Amino acid sequence: MEPVSIFLSSSVIAALVAALVSLRTNERRIHIENVTQERAKWRNSMRCLADSLIKSTQKSDSTEISALCSQLALNVNPFDKEDISLIEAAEKLATSDDKGAQIKEFTERMSLLLKHDWERAKREAKPWFFRGDEARRISYKEFAGECPSLLSEPSKKSLSLLLYxxxxxxxxxxxFFLAVGLTEPFQKLVKIFNDPNDVKPFEAWVQFIFWSIFCGSMWSAAYLWFKASEKRFLEIWFRK
Incomplete structure (x- = not known):
């Protein structure tokens, strides 16, 4: 067999695919070990910060509350409305007459922030084709019932269920049609192109590899689409 034929043999192609899969796996592992773990540390630090704020409020230590509010401001998004409201709720802990109600509001706002980040972390840890929609942060007004929830509309759920x-x-x-229509022809082609007694020209190998990758990509894309739709369908079904 010619060197070109050997290079383009199925075993070499399989090795290249395995190398690409290994590279992607390592990239995801690095992302999870670094970004995801750092976010877990951030959530723990925010819990400790909230605990310190509540204890300082119960002791009426306005100086400590002010210092903790500054730390809180450094750990949240200064451009996010909900984060700004969270800081304002924390600052009111030092001046509010009804400390119990203010502690409750601050705790609920912090819980919504941590819940949103946890949902984002879970989503990012999944393969991209299983992630679904971006995690939506529920506003405090929505949580408190001051405005209707966007997640509680049954018509949208039913429409999404039908769509998926x-x-x-x-x-x-x-x-199904790709499997039925392509299985037999490609089985014959693989046998022909792996026959050591029949040397194929370079152009034939290029065409064979191109159509193999093209048809394989179509099947893979359809399979990933199927799995993603299945996941979203089941999520919406069991959430109803």
């Missing part, structure tokens, strides 16, 4: 069922069925159909 349609995409689930459509992607399953694509997988």
């Amino acid at each position: 069922f349609v995409t689930l069925s459509f992607s399953a159909g694509i997988i």
Whole structure:
């Protein structure tokens, strides 16, 4: 067999694919070990900060509350409305007449912040095709019932359920027809191109690899679409 044929053999292609998968796996591992763990540390520090603020409020230590509020401001987004409101709620702990109610508001706002970050961390730790929609931070007004929740509209849930069922069925159909239509032809081609007694020209190898990658990518994309639709469908179904 010619050197070109050896280089383009199925075993070499499989090794290249395995190397790419290994590279992607290592990238995800590094991301999880660094970014995700640092965010976990941030959540723990925010819990400790909230605990210190509540204890200082109960002791009526306005100086300590002011210092802790400064630390809180350094750990949140200065451009986010909910984060700004969280800082304001913390600052009111030093001056509020009803400390119990103010502590309750501050605790709830902090809980919403930590919950949102936890949902983001869980989403980012999943493979991209299983992540679904971006985690939405629930506002304090929505949580307190001062405005209607966007997540509680049954019509939107039903529409989403129907949409993902349609995409689930459509992607399953694509997988079925690709499997039925391409299995036998590609089995024959693989046998032909791996026959050591029949040397193929370079152009034939290029065409074979191109169509193999193209058809394989179509099948993979349909499968990922199917799995993502399945996941979202089940999430919405069990949330109803």
